[in-house]
Amino acid sequence: MLLQIAAKKRLRVDEARKKVPLSEIEKRLEQAEAPRPFYQALLMPGMSVIAEVKKASPSKGDFGLTLTVEELARAYESGGARAISVLTEEDFFKGSATDLVKVKSAVTLPVLRKDFIIDSYQLYESRALGADAVLLIAGFLPEKELRAYLQICDELDLAAVVETHSADEIQMALTAGARIVGINNRNLQNFTTDVNHTLQLAPQIPDNVLLVSESGIESAVDVHLLGAAGADAVLVGETLVRSANPTAKIRELTGRKSA
Numbered sequence: 592m593l594l595q596i597a598a599k600k601r602l603r604v605d606e607a608r609k610k611v612p613l614s615e616i617e618k619r620l621e622q623a624e625a626p627r628p629f630y631q632a633l634l635m636p637g638m639s640v641i642a643e644v645k646k647a648s649p650s651k652g653d654f655g656l657t658l659t660v661e662e663l664a665r666a667y668e669s670g671g672a673r674a675i676s677v678l679t680e681e682d683f684f685k686g687s688a689t690d691l692v693k694v695k696s697a698v699t700l701p702v703l704r705k706d707f708i709i710d711s712y713q714l715y716e717s718r719a720l721g722a723d724a725v726l727l728i729a730g731f732l733p734e735k736e737l738r739a740y741l742q743i744c745d746e747l748d749l750a751a752v753v754e755t756h757s758a759d760e761i762q763m764a765l766t767a768g769a770r771i772v773g774i775n776n777r778n779l780q781n782f783t784t785d786v787n788h789t790l791q792l793a794p795q796i797p798d799n800v801l802l803v804s805e806s807g808i809e810s811a812v813d814v815h816l817l818g819a820a821g822a823d824a825v826l827v828g829e830t831l832v833r834s835a836n837p838t839a840k841i842r843e844l845t846g847r848k849s850a
């Protein structure tokens with residue numbers, strides 16, 4: 592599945608580059624507004640929720656959102672989310688760049704572009720679309736490339752969450768210079784999730800690096816255990832999009848009334 596996602600992404604990136612060359616994106620970036628502070632949002636005391644706008648997934652199919660992406664993002668902001676993640680991958684998650692643009696203008700929170708970044712072009716594109724942060728998947732990128740991408744993110748003033756799933760990937764992310772490491776509780780081979788995965792790997796993350804626990808987070812107990820293990824933030828998708836009241840669900844997860 593991951594190979595299929597990467598192959599589709601390659602075609603999409605090549606198409607995008609033909610339509611809008613990097614030189615044109617660089618021109619647009621000259622007019623771009625300063626990004627919103629994603630890293631600082633995760634530094635706030637207490638657990639930060641990165642609430643995800645997720646329309647579908649390869650394992651679960653379409654979630655049948657009843658709210659528009661703007662309404663959903665505003666509901667997340669009201670519940671005290673500290674950042675919004677927008678899945679922009681088109682072919683397996685039914686997302687789009689337009690979703691990111693719509694969400695960015697609907698809320699005041701920093702916005703993470705959640706996609707499969709396989710080409711540096713996507714970093715410039717993300718910044719031009721208004722993303723404040725991007726996700727880099729350690730399992731997709733050799734260390735040299737990851738380091739180079741992190742450097743481009745720094746130059747663009749774009750925060751980066753480096754997603755990992757093993758001790759080796761965590762070491763690679765840290766060596767490459769990651770300042771925010773995601774531990775994905777989802778096994779990308781079979782799509783099962785287990786929050787114990789973060790609990791087991793969290794000790795590998797030094798204190799000066801922010802830890803985001805990703806995927807499969809369902810309850811206040813999960814959030815509490817993850818916080819006690821050292822997570823600064825949780826990235827939550829399915830639990831929120833399936834909830835009848837996403838605002839209340841975020842409050843229930845954090846035990847807080849506001850951010």
Ligand SMILES: O=C(O)c1ccccc1NCC(=O)[C@H](O)[C@H](O)COP(=O)(O)O
Nearest residue numbers: 648649650805806807808827828829830
């Ligand atoms: O969500 C999936 O099934 C999935 C499959 C293959 C690659 C990535 C996948 N998810 C992307 C994500 O990063 C999640 O949407 C995110 O961590 C939130 O997860 P959840 O709270 O379990 O929806």
